[in-house]
Structures are given as structure tokens and as C-alpha cells.
Amino acid sequence: MSSSPPASPAPSAAVHTPDPDASAPDASRSPWRSLKYRSMRWWSVANFVSNAGTWMQLTVQNLLVLQITGSAAATGLSMSVQAAPALLMSIVGGAAVDRWPRKLTAAVSQALLGAIAFTTAVLVACGGLNLTVLMGLAAVTGVIATVDGPACALLGNDLVPPQDVPSAIGVGSLVHSAGRLAGAALGGVTVGFLGTAAAYAANGVSFLFVASVIPFLRPAHGAVRGAVAELPAPAGATVGEDMTVRQGLAFFMRRPRLVALAGITGISAVFGRNYNLTLVVLVTGPLAGSAGAFGTVSTVLAVGGIIGAVLGARLRKPSVRLVGTLAAAGGLLQVLAGLSPTFAVLLVLVLPMAVVESVSDTAGTTVLQTDPPAHLRGRVLGVWGSISTAWGLGGPPALGLLMELTGARGALIGGGLLIAGSIGGGFLLRGRRGTAPVLFRTDAPQPALGTAA
Structure with a gap:
């Protein structure tokens, strides 16, 4: 952005006027x-x-x-x-x-x-x-x-x-x-x-x-916002010192929940989810389908994504464990897709693959955007942006190389097993350690929005 940051935070009282239409929170699970x-x-x-x-x-x-x-x-x-x-x-x-x-x-x-x-x-x-x-x-x-x-x-x-x-x-x-x-x-x-x-x-x-x-937008009653002017700085630090890039990076790296989320999402993004690459080769190669057949697969993926978004919207307090469980399930479905003997069987599997992926994305995004303290959320999203861009750029070439070595079926099966195995191994390791996560210490208030991984 071309403008430079102000020397001191602008007052934000006008930004945080409560929405007069906002009602008290209820227990509704409606996706809408x-x-x-x-x-x-x-x-x-x-x-x-x-x-x-x-x-x-x-x-x-x-x-x-x-x-x-x-x-x-x-x-x-x-x-x-x-x-x-x-x-x-x-x-x-x-x-x-x-x-x-x-x-x-x-x-x-x-x-x-x-x-x-x-x-x-x-x-x-x-x-x-x-x-x-x-x-x-x-x-x-x-x-x-x-x-x-x-x-x-x-x-x-x-x-x-x-x-x-x-x-x-x-x-x-x-x-x-x-x-x-x-x-x-x-x-x-x-x-x-x-x-x-x-x-x-x-x-x-x-x-x-x-x-x-x-x-003209107004925050809802009970929403947690990251207004700098409303947040006290840690002891011995000014607000400006509390807004450093280094602090955001340190928080992310010392927060086991966010590191685990990055690992789960990263391995899923590299070895799964690139279905426009893996499924098009599987459909037009081993399954001897046409470009039109892959168009049908793409349509089913889109429908599954919409269904998953609706189901994900019903969540209230998603956790990293839920994200990992869904990602592992998606990996196993990917293995079955790689083993599909016919195009019809593949279509049956593609829909739940897309649904699981979409729900997992909604859950992971919710954890990412609500787990950090309000005054650190922008920097946490910034760290995530750099990480996700790296795996977004590196994933397709890595997957392409795997396909060159093992073929489309091998890439789907091997990638799915790697996703499910890595996540399962992570869960077992965490269970054996049996220790509470070490939280990044800050004197700023931390809303208890995320659930335990």
C-alpha cells in the first residue's frame, strides 16, 4: 500500500459503535x-x-x-x-x-x-x-x-x-x-x-x-476487534513497540496450535487438493475419459465445495483437531480415488472429497482468524499469507514431479497416505507427550475463542 502508517493510532471509537440491530448471542447452528x-x-x-x-x-x-x-x-x-x-x-x-x-x-x-x-x-x-x-x-x-x-x-x-x-x-x-x-x-x-x-x-x-x-458497517454486539487504541501494551512497552512484525512472527511460531494448523494445511495443499492437476491426468489417462468427463468431475467438485461451505458454517467452535481429522479423512478418500477402477466410482468419491475439504477449510480459517489475541490477528494472517503462498507456488511442481515418477494413481495414493499418516502420527505424538501447549506470553487480553487442538 502506498500510504505510510500514521505516527500514532487514529481514534477508533467511531469504528466500534455497536450495531443497533445486533441481538444477544444465541445457540443457533444455522449456517445462515x-x-x-x-x-x-x-x-x-x-x-x-x-x-x-x-x-x-x-x-x-x-x-x-x-x-x-x-x-x-x-x-x-x-x-x-x-x-x-x-x-x-x-x-x-x-x-x-x-x-x-x-x-x-x-x-x-x-x-x-x-x-x-x-x-x-x-x-x-x-x-x-x-x-x-x-x-x-x-x-x-x-x-x-x-x-x-x-x-x-x-x-x-x-x-x-x-x-x-x-x-x-x-x-x-x-x-x-x-x-x-x-x-x-x-x-x-x-x-x-x-x-x-x-x-x-x-x-x-x-x-x-x-x-x-x-x-456504514457496524460491529455486532460481542464482536472482538483489534483496535489498537483499545488495547493496552504489555508492561514496559509502548503500543507502537507492541505492534512489531517480529512479535507477530514470534507469536505464531510459539503457538503450537497455529504451527500444527500450518503443518496440516501445508501437507494437504502440496500432496492433495491440487485436483485440477491429479484428477485431470487420472481421468484422461488410466480411466480413458475425455475432457468433457473431467468437466463433469470439476462440476461435482464445485457442488461438493458449496455443500461443505454450508456444513462448515454450522460450526461454532472448530478446533485444530477437527481440521486434522477432516484432512486425514480427505487423504484416505484421495487414496480410494486413486484406486478407482471406473469413472463412475471416481465420481462417487469426488463429492465427499470436496465436502470434507471445504468443511476443513472453514474450520481452519476460523481457528486462524480467532485464536490469536485481537491486536495480533493481522500479523498472524500476514505470516499465514507468506506460508500459504510458498506452498501454493511449490506444491504443483512437487506434485507434478511425483506424478512423473509414480503416475496419477501413484500420486493420489501416495499423497493421500502421506497426508493421513503424517496427521495420524502427529496426533499420536501429541497424545504421548501429554503436555499442555506453551502459550506465547503477553499482557494484552487474550479472548478464549479457540478450542484446544
Whole structure:
């Protein structure tokens, strides 16, 4: 983000005015319970518009790069340039989210992303977009995203009480899926009638819509927020000293629950979940299916993801143990998928694989966003952003190499056994140790939101 942090935190009383419509927390397990809060409803609408705009742009972005450069390698390079800041700067972006007023940070970052989309639209319309400018815009987008991602994620959590965060995350997943479908459809229509620049302009409008909604959002009664001005610094330290990048990294590394979550998610991301790579080879290779058959698999995966998001939204206090159990179950289902004798058997297995993955994602995201103290959550998400980017970039090549050595069936079976075995071994080791987790010491208040791993 191009703006520099203020010397001292801005007052946040206006940010934390309670939502007059917020009712006292109840024991509802409805997946839609987060939508009873007016601000959460508006935030969901805004996210749908934003996701639709983003996918309108993404439908034509790779084609645009190919038109400009004529190189598939340049297309991959532009994606890497945009992802690189997350690998290197996410922890800094998370620290900025902890230090700055959250609503202002999210609104400004959305406005800046909108400005980049409008700039790209103008350059495309005028024929002034070349490879150098394209890479520059991709890099700037990646830098802003290191702040925008955690700011918007935590802002959404502010709108509901802690026990309804899983519902908010599940609803967000559904909104993302709906926005993706709408955006892809609208993107083709928009480009066909108005041209490529119109897709970028529409995305710019979607960002500005989100920025215009943010000032009117109000936190729910009982929501835990990370306002710097409301949090006391540890003994002997000022608030500014308590907001360092190093402290966020130290908290993450000394919190066994978060380290375990990173290990579970990482091994699952590298050796499983890359189904667009493993299943397409299995379907078109050993199972002798067509590209259309893999399209059917993709549809079933999408349906399973939606079902899983609804089930995950019913959770109230998910734990790392639940995430690990679901990930191990997903690994075993992956083994069975690798052993599938026919395409029909594979389809039967794909649906529960997607459901388990989606529920596990919702549970893990909830733990990640609610376990740390409120004033450290941005930095914890920043550390997570760097880690997840690393395994996101390294996973496909590692899995591709495994497929070269063992084939699609071998990669699915071996990867699934590795996931289930590693998680099972971790559970056994922790049970034998029988010691309580060592918590990172801080004098700042720590809400008891996460459950034991």
C-alpha cells in the first residue's frame, strides 16, 4: 500500500459503535445465522459484487497478456509477479492491518485496487498497455493485496460475534462461488459487446462499491476487534513497540496450535487438493475419459465445495483437531480415488472429497482468524499469507514431479497416505507427550475463542 502508517493510532471509537440491530448471542447452528446482522448482509452483497467484478476481469486477463506478448511464459510470469509480494511482504501487510484503523485500511485498499483496474481499462482502450507496464501494475496489485486481504477478512469477522465467525466464513465461501459464476458469465458477455477494457472498468466499479459500503458497517454486539487504541501494551512497552512484525512472527511460531494448523494445511495443499492437476491426468489417462468427463468431475467438485461451505458454517467452535481429522479423512478418500477402477466410482468419491475439504477449510480459517489475541490477528494472517503462498507456488511442481515418477494413481495414493499418516502420527505424538501447549506470553487480553487442538 502506498500510504505510510500514521505516527500514532487514529481514534477508533467511531469504528466500534455497536450495531443497533445486533441481538444477544444465541445457540443457533444455522449456517445462515451471520446474516441476521444488517452489516454482515451488506458486506456479503459487497463481496458478491467484488467477486463478480474480479472474475469478469480474470476471464479476459490471461487472454490479454497473450495478445500483448504472444507468450504463454509471460502469462505465467505476470501471475508470479503478482503473487511474489505475498511471499515476501505479507507479514508487513499484516502488521499494517494491526496498526491502522481497520475500516479505513480496507476502504483505502479497495479504492486503490479500483484505481488500478480503471488505469488498466484506460490503457487497454488507448492501446498503451505493454509488458513493462503490465508487470508493474501486477506488482503494485500484489503489494496492495498484502494489506487488503487480512484487512477485509478481519473486518468481516468484526461484524458478527465470535461464535458466528464460522457462519460468516461459510457464507463468504458461498458468496465467492456465486460471484465467480456470475463474473465468468458476465465477463464473456461484456467483452463480446463492449470489449476487454469494459471488464477492467466493471471490476474498478466493483471495488469502489465495496469501498463505499465499508464506512456504514457496524460491529455486532460481542464482536472482538483489534483496535489498537483499545488495547493496552504489555508492561514496559509502548503500543507502537507492541505492534512489531517480529512479535507477530514470534507469536505464531510459539503457538503450537497455529504451527500444527500450518503443518496440516501445508501437507494437504502440496500432496492433495491440487485436483485440477491429479484428477485431470487420472481421468484422461488410466480411466480413458475425455475432457468433457473431467468437466463433469470439476462440476461435482464445485457442488461438493458449496455443500461443505454450508456444513462448515454450522460450526461454532472448530478446533485444530477437527481440521486434522477432516484432512486425514480427505487423504484416505484421495487414496480410494486413486484406486478407482471406473469413472463412475471416481465420481462417487469426488463429492465427499470436496465436502470434507471445504468443511476443513472453514474450520481452519476460523481457528486462524480467532485464536490469536485481537491486536495480533493481522500479523498472524500476514505470516499465514507468506506460508500459504510458498506452498501454493511449490506444491504443483512437487506434485507434478511425483506424478512423473509414480503416475496419477501413484500420486493420489501416495499423497493421500502421506497426508493421513503424517496427521495420524502427529496426533499420536501429541497424545504421548501429554503436555499442555506453551502459550506465547503477553499482557494484552487474550479472548478464549479457540478450542484446544
